[in-house]
Amino acid sequence: MYVGTQNAVKTDDEYRQFAQLGVVHVNADPDGNPHDWTLDILRRHRERLEACGLVLDMVQLPLASRVVEKSQSPDILTNGPDRDRQIDSICRLIENVAAAGIPSVKYNLNLIGIPRSPDEAGRGGSRNASFRWDKVDQNAPPGLAGVLSEDENWERIDYFLERVVPVAESNKVRLACHPHDPYTPPGYRGVTRVLGTVAGLKKFVQLRESPYHGLNFCVGTVGESLDNPREEIGPAIRWFGERGKLFNIHFRNIKGRRLSFMETFPDEGDMDMWGVLKLLAELDYKYMVMPDHVPHLSGTAVAAPAPAGGDHPQHAATKSNDAIAFAYCFGYIRAQLQILKEQYPDRIEM
Template sequence: MYLGTQVGARDDDDYRVFAQLGVKHISADPPGNPGNWSLQDLDRHRDKVESFGLILDMIQLPLPSQPIEKASYPDILLAGPDRDRQIDAVCRMIENCAKAGIPAAKYNLNLIGIPRTPHEPGRGGSLNASFRWDKADQHAVPGLAGVLSEDENWERIDYFLERVVPVATSNRVRLACHPHDPYTPPGYRGVTRVLGTVEGLKKFVMMRESPYHGLNFCQGSVGEMLDNPSEEIDDIIRWFGTRGKLFNVHYRNIRGGKLSFMETFPDEGDMDMVRSMKVYKEVGYRYMVMPDHVPAISGRDPDGVAFAFCYGYIAALLEALETSPT
């Protein structure tokens, strides 16, 4: 395991800061529209990242976490007329990752984005993202995705996996899918989100089974699916980890659980992140551990400072685990 980040570099100084903070491994995208990335673009991007003493571990496929209305390749999830062409473009991107020496790509199969209710005060007056079902618009009308049943959602996911997983496997590029964040009741905004439960994620990684088909495992998002995250999370890590399905870890904590939670810094939520780190080690996890979704804090560079705290926290735990595994 090693420290990583997916924070987008605003300029070259951010790459220098990553190196200076010891964040050697990164997930970072080339500039421009992902649909237009060529092999030469990926090669130039990798060379630039490496020029700062960093390693490009992963990029994001053009299937991000935003609502489908903002998606670059919407027909993949909408089963629209351009679906096959868009899937072919993703397959070419996977092949180009292999040629450029980029070993992994993350992606989302997300139609309604990341629902949240208003921010809530956290430690020292920080503002923390939250989701409270009793404060949500429970009768929100469907968006562009329309009404999508569980069966239809699975059919669309399988159609995508059937085509991309063999390409990833033959090119030895790990595909890391992010869970749906958060769990929402069936039919919320018209969509039953099948990757918003642990059982759904288990079914997903067994579909079109391959050692190159797994998860961008967001511990925070999985905690949001659980009634008692503190007691349940470690066995879930073990289930996916022992099957080799963890390709990236978003090391994020929450306070609360299913349908009522607030995001926190990793050291102050309900999940025992020290214990979980030991479980990642136990199952032989061997890729990036990165922060995700930090609280909004004060100061001139609030995101930079908040993420720097998380980098230090993760680095210290990894060092302690290496020197004293138990």
């Protein structure tokens, strides 16, 4: 287990800054459309990061977080006419990822983005992303994704997994799927989301069972789906960890519960994040632990506050600079891993 990052940067100096902070493992994508990533592009990208002192653990598959424009619509999720061609392209991409020496990919199966209500004041006046069901338009009309029932959602997910999981398994590439963030009641924006609960995630990882089919487990997102996050997050992590279904950890905390929460720094929320890391070490989790969303600090250029029912601001087009907040989280994780290494010297990488 080791600290990682998915923060998008462009220059070699920015990549080297991660290594200087002790963040050696990264999820980082080459430029361009992932459907166009050739073996040569992926290999040169990995070699570039290695020259900066980093290890390329993961890249992201071309499955959008939201359907914004029809031209961007992932037919895999909307059952469009190009679905099979897009799936075939992803299968070829997985083969190239393996040949380039990259061990895992992350993705999501999300159609309505990351809904949030307006930001709220956090510690010291930071601006924190929040979701209050009573502050969003509960009757918002369907978007470009249209109306999607639970059964149809599962059918589309299984259609994708049936074709992609065998390719990942034969190439030994781990598929790490992110849960739907946050849990939303059935039919919100026309879509009944099925990966927004622990029960749904359990069903998901048991579809097309494979040691290479698992989760990009977001502690914050799963906590957002629970009635008592502090007490319930540990049993959820244990269930997936004991079955080898944890391939990446988003280390994020919240204050609140299902349908009413605010995102926080890891040390101030309702969940015991030290307990989370201890449990991961006990389960011999072997991969990255990374910050995900962070509160916006004063003085940084951030996106406008998310409107009621709007998408998470860190997933919108923005020039946000939250490097200080992320550096704090990197240090918090590394300090805890350093303590855990005394108890588990062979399970923690520093």
